[in-house]
Amino acid sequence: MNSPTVTEEFLLDQRPDAMSRRGLLKRSGGVALAVAAGSMVSPTAAAAAPASDRFVQIFLRGGMDALNAVAPAGDPAYAAARPGIAVPMGALLPLDSTFGLHPSLGALAPLWQAGQLAFVHSVGNPQGDRSHFEAQDAVECGTPVSSAVRTGWLARHLTARGQTGAALRAVGIGETQNMTLAGQRNAVTLRSLNNFRVQVGDKDRVAYERAIRLMHSGFSHQIAGSGTATLSALGEVRGLLAPEFATSPQAAYPDSNFGKALRNLAQCAKGPVGLEAGTVDIGGWDHHTGLGNHTDGQLARKLTDLAAGLAAFRTDLGDLWATTTVVVVSEFGRRVEENGDGGVDHGHGGLMMVLGGGVRGGKVYGGWRGLATSVLDRGDLPVLTDWRNVYAEIVASRLGNGNALGAVFPGLKPSFLGLVNPR
Amino acid sequence: MSSRLVSRRTVLRGSAVAAVAGAVGPTRVFATEAAAAPALALSSEPVLHALRRLTYGPYPGLVGAVQASGVRAWLEVQMQPARIADANVDSILKYQFPHMLLTSAQIRARYKGKGWQAMQQLKGATVVRAVWSQRHLQEVMHGFWSDHFYTHPSDGVALWGKFDEDKRLRANAFTSFGRLLHLSASSPAMLSFLNNDESSEDDINENYGRELLELHTVGLAGGYTEADVRGAALAMTGWTYDKETLAFKYNPKLHYNGEVKVLGWKHPNIDGTAGGVETGRSLLDYLASHPATARHISTKLLRRLVADAPPASLVASTTAIFLASKGSVPALLRHIVASREFAASTGHKVRRPFDMVTASVRATGGRYRASAGQKGAEELLWRMAEMGHAPFDWIDPDGYPDTAEAWLSSVGVLGRWNTSLAIAGRWFKGVEMKDAKTLAGGKDRPAKAGPLVDSLTMALTGQGFARAHRNAIIEYLDASESTIIDDNTLSWRGPRVIALILASPYMQVR
Numbered sequence: 001m002n003s004p005t006v007t008e009e010f011l012l013d014q015r016p017d018a019m020s021r022r023g024l025l026k027r028s029g030g031v032a033l034a035v036a037a038g039s040m041v042s043p044t045a046a047a048a049a050p051a052s053d054r055f056v057q058i059f060l061r062g063g064m065d066a067l068n069a070v071a072p073a074g075d076p077a078y079a080a081a082r083p084g085i086a087v088p089m090g091a092l093l094p095l096d097s098t099f100g101l102h103p104s105l106g107a108l109a110p111l112w113q114a115g116q117l118a119f120v121h122s123v124g125n126p127q128g129d130r131s132h133f134e135a136q137d138a139v140e141c142g143t144p145v146s147s148a149v150r151t152g153w154l155a156r157h158l159t160a161r162g163q164t165g166a167a168l169r170a171v172g173i174g175e176t177q178n179m180t181l182a183g184q185r186n187a188v189t190l191r192s193l194n195n196f197r198v199q200v201g202d203k204d205r206v207a208y209e210r211a212i213r214l215m216h217s218g219f220s221h222q223i224a225g226s227g228t229a230t231l232s233a234l235g236e237v238r239g240l241l242a243p244e245f246a247t248s249p250q251a252a253y254p255d256s257n258f259g260k261a262l263r264n265l266a267q268c269a270k271g272p273v274g275l276e277a278g279t280v281d282i283g284g285w286d287h288h289t290g291l292g293n294h295t296d297g298q299l300a301r302k303l304t305d306l307a308a309g310l311a312a313f314r315t316d317l318g319d320l321w322a323t324t325t326v327v328v329v330s331e332f333g334r335r336v337e338e339n340g341d342g343g344v345d346h347g348h349g350g351l352m353m354v355l356g357g358g359v360r361g362g363k364v365y366g367g368w369r370g371l372a373t374s375v376l377d378r379g380d381l382p383v384l385t386d387w388r389n390v391y392a393e394i395v396a397s398r399l400g401n402g403n404a405l406g407a408v409f410p411g412l413k414p415s416f417l418g419l420v421n422p423r
Numbered sequence: 424m425s426s427r428l429v430s431r432r433t434v435l436r437g438s439a440v441a442a443v444a445g446a447v448g449p450t451r452v453f454a455t456e457a458a459a460a461p462a463l464a465l466s467s468e469p470v471l472h473a474l475r476r477l478t479y480g481p482y483p484g485l486v487g488a489v490q491a492s493g494v495r496a497w498l499e500v501q502m503q504p505a506r507i508a509d510a511n512v513d514s515i516l517k518y519q520f521p522h523m524l525l526t527s528a529q530i531r532a533r534y535k536g537k538g539w540q541a542m543q544q545l546k547g548a549t550v551v552r553a554v555w556s557q558r559h560l561q562e563v564m565h566g567f568w569s570d571h572f573y574t575h576p577s578d579g580v581a582l583w584g585k586f587d588e589d590k591r592l593r594a595n596a597f598t599s600f601g602r603l604l605h606l607s608a609s610s611p612a613m614l615s616f617l618n619n620d621e622s623s624e625d626d627i628n629e630n631y632g633r634e635l636l637e638l639h640t641v642g643l644a645g646g647y648t649e650a651d652v653r654g655a656a657l658a659m660t661g662w663t664y665d666k667e668t669l670a671f672k673y674n675p676k677l678h679y680n681g682e683v684k685v686l687g688w689k690h691p692n693i694d695g696t697a698g699g700v701e702t703g704r705s706l707l708d709y710l711a712s713h714p715a716t717a718r719h720i721s722t723k724l725l726r727r728l729v730a731d732a733p734p735a736s737l738v739a740s741t742t743a744i745f746l747a748s749k750g751s752v753p754a755l756l757r758h759i760v761a762s763r764e765f766a767a768s769t770g771h772k773v774r775r776p777f778d779m780v781t782a783s784v785r786a787t788g789g790r791y792r793a794s795a796g797q798k799g800a801e802e803l804l805w806r807m808a809e810m811g812h813a814p815f816d817w818i819d820p821d822g823y824p825d826t827a828e829a830w831l832s833s834v835g836v837l838g839r840w841n842t843s844l845a846i847a848g849r850w851f852k853g854v855e856m857k858d859a860k861t862l863a864g865g866k867d868r869p870a871k872a873g874p875l876v877d878s879l880t881m882a883l884t885g886q887g888f889a890r891a892h893r894n895a896i897i898e899y900l901d902a903s904e905s906t907i908i909d910d911n912t913l914s915w916r917g918p919r920v921i922a923l924i925l926a927s928p929y930m931q932v933r
Contacts (some may be wrong), residue, residue: 131777133819134819186835187832188832188833189832189833189834190833190834191834196834196837196838198840198841198844199841199844199845200844200919204919205759207899208899208923210895210899211895211896211898211899212840212923212926213921214891214892214894214895214898215892215926216925216928217891217897217929218461218889218891218892219460219461219462219463219464219889219928220460220461220462220463221462221463221770221829221928221932222773222828222831222927223463223773223831223928223931223932224463226831226832226833226836227836228834229836230833230836230837234837296878343526382496408878
């Protein structure tokens with residue numbers, strides 16, 4: 001492990017209170033835990049697990065238009081299919097002989113040049129349909145067909161790695177729990193670090209939380225464990241508000257929900273809270289109408305926010321960036337041809353972005369085949385790369401969990417693109 | 424909690440129960456009773472227990488009434504809701520939510536382009552009924568069927584049709600499973616939500632056919648195949664609605680003609696012009712009486728009323744009652760409530776956020792302020808939405824989850840604590856809760872801290888707390904057992920004490 005930072009697991013085990021926090025979590029299972037704790041969560045088990053990057057997933061809800069974000073400007077069929085909304089060749093930031101970057105993603109250019117940003121084009125769910133609901137489910141559950149088994153792939157990854165006892169191991173920033181983390185015990189969902197608190201004044205807080213803690217002690221019930229775990233998370237979050245984890249003055253986050261979410265996630269990454277996985281959602285990518293052009297319109301505004309947030313996140317993380325992997329994903333791409341309302345309808349193949357210190361970036365992956373009708377899938381980009389293979393490679397090469405791929409992505413025959421350097 | 428451990432125990436327990444069917448003693452129904460650590464000291468007094476399961480929360484007047492009549496007699500009356508006067512709710516609905524008494528078509532005519540506003544009122548009326556209706560069990564069963572035959576009112580007919588569908592689910596809450604299944608299958612909201620309206624001989628949409636099997640009837644354990652899903656979708660083609668009247672309509676032009684098969688059912692289905700309705704009804708009748716359906720529905724009902732992982736013995740006996748009674752809802756409820764497993768299940772459910780809000784408002788004696796219009800309902804709805812459990816906000820066709828696991832994330836638990844603070848702090852403009860002094864007995868309230876805390880826990884949860892938990896509240900008051908708490912201190916610290924009681928496991932667990 002050559003990274004400049006110590007792994008979270010190691011840090012945790014060095015903390016004097018690590019055992020007691022574990023003890024609290026253990027009690028949460030009630031009944032059987034006293035017996036099983038020793039074998040299930042031995043203090044050395046976590047430290048023995050292979051080192052892992054912090055993993056961050058950013059989900060663009062609604063179906064991001066891959067073709068205007070990373071445009072195949074070299075293909076004349078692109079401009080022909082989109083007379084009103086194609087990004088003109090001259091406005092694109094050239095990536096390679098085929099593709100150019102939407103100018104609103106310009107804040108990501110330094111990462112591309114540093115080789116820390118890769119795109120995967122024509123990626124998606126080979127069996128996916130064009131409904132938001134089912135497609136999002138499939139992406140998050142990591143199963144090609146939405147099934148009644150509703151756990152997220154990221155939750156299965158964390159489960160397979162074993163418990164660490166960290167109160168903020170998996171954090172979703174948003175309103176409701178991200179499906180990607182569904183099934184992960186004690187995954188914390190919070191709207192913002194500042195609002196994650198009991199709504200009593202500072203003067204009363206200690207006494208009030210103490211009373212709550214006592215009320216959740218001395219008996220065995222699921223709610224006792226959840227209560228004490230929540231109190232631990234509250235304590236961890238308070239710790240993260242300390243000045244040493246504050247946003248770097250150089251990090252220019254946009255003043256948007258997305259910017260705020262990444263700012264909070266960076267605080268979690270900097271603090272000694274054992275963060276391994278974070279998720280952030282951005283809604284509003286379903287551009288059936290008024291998608292706009294390269295200077296203005298809905299897509300340009302969304303992309304500007306996305307790129308500015310990611311660039312600031314990278315700056316804010318500093319040295320931690322070396323051991324961070326970020327994936328930007330959406331449920332599907334959009335149709336090749338522009339519709340009658342200046343937008344594009346639901347499509348099939350889409351775009352993923354992979355960013356981080358261990359990424360083999362500066363390259364568009366995915367095996368582009370052009371936009372000829374014979375190539376397209378009912379008028380949409382085909383799926384040439386199963387999206388699970390992007391995740392699977394990261395799980396194996398960056399998240400130290402290659403042995404568990406069968407559990408994380410059941411039924412997948414892994415085939416890696418070579419997107420990341422092994423840790 | 425460690426779901427892995429508990430579920431493994433449940434499996435073991437389940438097989439043991441199966442092996443010695445009927446011979447399991449009353450203290451061995453639930454695995455957790457063998458625990459080394461003591462269980463939560465939630466009162467297992469039969470009336471309190473029954474009301475925690477069969478209503479949206481007990482309160483002193485209700486507990487007293489049921490103690491007088493007995494649970495069994497009370498249950499019989501509750502299953503005939505038309506016989507129960509409900510003046511309070513009638514009045515709130517008539518004056519604050521009058522449009523919710525209209526039909527779907529009338530509501531659409533009035534709210535066209537403002538579907539969200541109309542739906543907000545349906546949600547509000549749902550909360551009002553859950554909190555203030557005297558037809559307690561009808562609301563609980565309405566909630567159950569509403570989650571089971573779930574439609575998300577996103578837009579279009581799925582939204583406008585919801586108003587009629589909701590009324591029918593409530594009105595039929597005590598009929599039979601088969602009747603409810605037919606009701607749901609011919610509901611325009613359902614046919615739109617699951618795309619049966621787009622399904623035709625030429626372009627089959629399997630969405631409804633799949634959920635009919637997976638969610639509504641036989642369940643995933645029903646042993647059906649993709650061919651059965653397709654068979655169900657083919658059989659149901661043509662079941663759609665009239666766009667103008669929002670009434671069910673059969674459209675023979677969409678119907679597939681030719682033999683259809685699902686599991687052990689088949690139908691020649693030759694004359695689609697007239698017979699497509701008959702084909703669909705025949706399939707629904709078959710599915711409604713299928714043993715896998717009996718087991719699936721019994722298990723879900725037990726999950727709602729008894730435990731997240733209901734005992735195998737009770738699943739088996741309830742399934743038998745389902746089959747013998749042709750899915751009669753009253754027969755199922757009588758059986759479950761009279762069972763020893765039900766009696767032994769104290770504390771095996773965690774209130775979902777919706778129930779947590781309703782139970783807290785009922786316990787604090789909340790009154791709806793007519794002068795605030797719909798605001799009272801909106802304030803409660805907002806709290807539910809904060810915790811992810813406002814009526815009809817779930818997007819998926821499987822309805823809100825009904826296990827504690829789904830609702831005890833950190834943000835979920837924190838939401839409960841902060842909601843408790845809001846209710847106890849009387850932050851609402853549209854709902855008026857009683858203050859601490861009134862709850863503790865008014866002028867005659869105990870003066871000393873210990874008895875005062877006891878009177879508050881009794882008023883709010885119907886029981887005293889375990890010593891350590893009671894002492895935690897006394898300590899929070901900076902008091903000891905016999906410290907005198909004057910009115911001034913009580914008015915200042917009372918809201919926080921009530922919040923602690925509402926946030927406590929004694930209120931969150933049922």
